[in-house]
Amino acid sequence: MELSRKALPYTPNDKPLHEMTIMIVSTSGVHLNDQEPYNTDPSEGDATYRVIPGDVDTKDLTVTHSAPKGHYNTDYPKEDINCVFPIERLREMVDDGDLGGVAEKHITMMGYSMRLNKINKETIPALVKEVVRSKADAVLLTAG
Amino acid sequence: MQRGIEAQGIPTALITLDVEQSSLMRPPRAIHPIGFKFGQSLGKPNDKATQMKVLQVALEELTKRQEPGNIHEVDFPSYKQ
Numbered sequence: 024m025e026l027s028r029k030a031l032p033y034t035p036n037d038k039p040l041h042e043m044t045i046m047i048v049s050t051s052g053v054h055l056n057d058q059e060p061y062n063t064d065p066s067e068g069d070a071t072y073r074v075i076p077g078d079v080d081t082k083d084l085t086v087t088h089s090a091p092k093g094h095y096n097t098d099y100p101k102e103d104i105n106c107v108f109p110i111e112r113l114r115e116m117v118d119d120g121d122l123g124g125v126a127e128k129h130i131t132m133m134g135y136s137m138r139l140n141k142i143n144k145e146t147i148p149a150l151v152k153e154v155v156r157s158k159a160d161a162v163l164l165t166a167g
Numbered sequence: 168m169q170r171g172i173e174a175q176g177i178p179t180a181l182i183t184l185d186v187e188q189s190s191l192m193r194p195p196r197a198i199h200p201i202g203f204k205f206g207q208s209l210g211k212p213n214d215k216a217t218q219m220k221v222l223q224v225a226l227e228e229l230t231k232r233q234e235p236g237n238i239h240e241v242d243f244p245s246y247k248q
Contacts, residue, residue, distance in 0.1 A: 106211065166208060
């Protein structure tokens with residue numbers, strides 16, 4: 024569906040958090056150590072996304088991002104991925120009974136990727152399909 | 168992206184540090200933790216308490232009736248310590 028830029032899509036939500044399953048969609052450049060890193064060559068950019076399993080061990084996650092260090096210092100999330108990808112905090116909320124669940128999959132991209140046309144036409148529609156298929160009740164969006 | 172997901176009937180909550188860029192997109196639900204550095208959207212490494220507070224405030228956006236298009240400025244005093 025093509026939305027006018029003036030239109031504001033807003034999905035009302037009636038569920039309390041303790042009944043909701045949350046998925047993370049993040050443009051922070053997080054990925055599994057054994058997934059292909061994002062392409063940081065500014066002349067090429069990167070319009071791809073990575074699927075992160077919900078039961079991931081945070082030791083298996085790292086970050087690749089082309090933003091200058093002064094703008095987004097990836098040393099912080101490399102030390103503690105929860106700085107930008109709060110998977111362990113979500114799990115703790117579930118353990119405390121404050122949240123219904125953590126989705127089986129999460130999605131990441133690299134913001135700052137310079138390929139906006141491809142991202143808008145191809146990547147985002149594909150990513151949105153993944154979100155719909157995941158049956159998550161809501162999405163937490165994070166950047167760097 | 169947030170608009171695309173919401174258009175499919177899935178509510179979203181955004182944590183943004185780039186208010187200028189994000190407000191152009193007029194996000195349906197968003198918070199801006201005031202004064203946080205890029206790379207620390209939820210807090211500093213290993214500062215679980217601040218990360219948890221930011222996460223909870225962001226997720227509460229989902230359960231409160233919102234005026235979409237606004238970014239809520241939120242101060243987290245524990246970040247600065």
